Amino acid sequence: MEGECRRGKEKKRRRRCIIFCVVAVLLVFIILAVVLGLTLRGKTLHTSDTFQGTFIARCEKFSGYDCQKIWGVFQQAYVGRDPCNVPVEEYNPLIDAAPFKPACNRMMFWSKTKDVVHDFTEKRDCFGTLEETLLGSVLDGLTWCGKEGSSETFTTGCPRWTDCENNPVRSFWNRASAGFADAACGDVTAMLNGSIPTPFSPASIFGSIEVKRFNSTRVKSLNIVLVTQDNDVTNCTNPSLNDLQKELDTGIKYNCKEVAISQIQECSSHPEKPCGACW
Numbered sequence: 001m002e003g004e005c006r007r008g009k010e011k012k013r014r015r016r017c018i019i020f021c022v023v024a025v026l027l028v029f030i031i032l033a034v035v036l037g038l039t040l041r042g043k044t045l046h047t048s049d050t051f052q053g054t055f056i057a058r059c060e061k062f063s064g065y066d067c068q069k070i071w072g073v074f075q076q077a078y079v080g081r082d083p084c085n086v087p088v089e090e091y092n093p094l095i096d097a098a099p100f101k102p103a104c105n106r107m108m109f110w111s112k113t114k115d116v117v118h119d120f121t122e123k124r125d126c127f128g129t130l131e132e133t134l135l136g137s138v139l140d141g142l143t144w145c146g147k148e149g150s151s152e153t154f155t156t157g158c159p160r161w162t163d164c165e166n167n168p169v170r171s172f173w174n175r176a177s178a179g180f181a182d183a184a185c186g187d188v189t190a191m192l193n194g195s196i197p198t199p200f201s202p203a204s205i206f207g208s209i210e211v212k213r214f215n216s217t218r219v220k221s222l223n224i225v226l227v228t229q230d231n232d233v234t235n236c237t238n239p240s241l242n243d244l245q246k247e248l249d250t251g252i253k254y255n256c257k258e259v260a261i262s263q264i265q266e267c268s269s270h271p272e273k274p275c276g277a278c279w
């Protein structure tokens, strides 16, 4: 009798213990799920932190600048605004906060030759493009916009380049290109694409903004490097290049040279050769 009773109590205790264990394990699972869910949600909610992080990290590669301050000035241009109503002037304070330094005889412009130009300028310390300046390198390849009534930076759902004229990305590049061209001095170089029928397009940033800002009080000459490939039909006699000369401030000398892409690539892979020998 006594033994059976003890066994019954033991069974009850064991059952209670199992129930307790199951509840404890469930609780741990629920807590883990909640914590995990919150962290993941936090991550997707804060894509703008990633944008800001990229901005600051790229900026900090340049010494002597207050990157937090530049970030603040940058945001002022578009945050809280309709993303189709950010005119170029909104970036004036940003350009003032990180001005383009004139690098006489070393400034490189380009149109429709982005890859070959940057391959060249990155491997050789001869020329610098807008994309190698602080502002140009910080924002190269990025998309951003604000929204009315919000203090956040968005990286998705922003207008594309051609959706509206005054979008934050397009206005930035137009303003930065103007600032970069204003800083041009001495002998200026531009790489244009000899594989297309009109290497100089008046609608491009180079044609519509940069060429018009070259000032003969500072710029001595514009040297076009027309990048050619096998069987190209376009050469320096191309009519679009006459239009380019007409746009130039009188007093700026104009030169054009056809250079094979293979020669530029060859030059990129021999950084020991003097810059002047590339074409």
Ligand SMILES: *[C@@H]1O[C@H](CO)[C@@H](O)[C@H](O)[C@H]1NC(C)=O
Binding pocket: 112, 113, 114, 115, 116, 193, 194, 195, 196, 227, 261
């Ligand atoms: C010139 O433009 C064509 C067509 O867009 C492109 O395929 C080619 O890579 C460009 N050439 C250079 C040197 O960038």
Ligand SMILES: *[C@@H]1O[C@H](CO)[C@@H](O)[C@H](O)[C@H]1NC(C)=O
Binding pocket: 212, 213, 214, 215, 216, 217, 249
């Ligand atoms: C060049 O600079 C001078 C003096 O700063 C200015 O008067 C002139 O309008 C400028 N020209 C162009 C084409 O921007």
Ligand SMILES: *[C@@H]1O[C@H](CO)[C@@H](O)[C@H](O)[C@H]1NC(C)=O
Binding pocket: 233, 234, 235, 236, 237
């Ligand atoms: C330049 O191109 C034009 C038009 O295709 C051609 O008639 C001319 O012979 C070319 N000139 C040279 C020097 O290759």
